[in-house]
Amino acid sequence: MRENQQGSTSRFTGKGFVFSLDAFMAVILLITAFAFVSYSAFQEKVDPISRLDTQRQLNDTLDILDREGKLRAFDFQEIESDLNLLLSKNIEWRLKITQYEFKRGQFEKASETVLGNASVNLSEKNLVKGKRLFLSFKEDEVEYYSTAEYWAWLK
């Protein structure tokens, strides 16, 4: 019989004891089973197709704004209102437009503007990000080389 484990009824007091090792094992097994079931049932899901759709919408919209010359015009209010108008209502976005000037034989950062939702949770599982490069011209010469970097996620 197990010496260090109490079970059944004490010879001296008549009080009942729990088999502590058995109970411990049973609780461990139970917790493991619950953890396994709940892990697969409630784990946070990453939806690759929704992420792809979000990315495509952002690419579509920036492509159209570029085609219409709105990106190159740097009219930030209009860019922001167009993005709000064209993107799905369930998409949160942030856009950072950085302009670079060609000076002294190299590109130097001229300005940086952030539009949309300023705070991005980079650990957000469904976060998508991308970058679009575009040029703006003045008298047939490149005036600015610019990047429009975006982050988007579902609300």
Added chain:
Amino acid sequence: MNNKKGQIIAFDVFFALMVFSVIVGVLVFFWYENLENKLHETEVGRMHLRASTVMDSLVSTPGQPNNWELSGDANRVGLAFDRRVLVKEKLLALVAMDYNEARQVMGLSAYDFYLFLEQDWQIVATVGTESTSARKEVVIERVVEFEGKPARLYLKVYR
């Protein structure tokens, strides 16, 4: 006590069995619930992938043959002349096409669909029928250019 034989206390056993059965029941319930959700997600995922591919083909390609809107004999439907720039004639040809034929050439023969183009808060064109009692539905939305202005194209695929 001289009697060394093991004994069980009936009430304790009954109570333990009850607790055990409840726990197993809860686990089995969650397991099946989870399994059902997974099966649903898998099928919806398949529909989503199909709808996404079809939509990409619509907004990025002219279709096959390129001028299918003139011949009326399309192997595959596309609405664009350039990426994201839709052609009105192609859209009108798709609107005029028989619904079942459109399903076939769009690659959606296993599903029903509803395609519509929205511009300036107005619905400009629709193809197919809106679902009224769909069990499963996915919606894909793309931003396109139509007649020189931005517009939104929606594709609802349902079953």
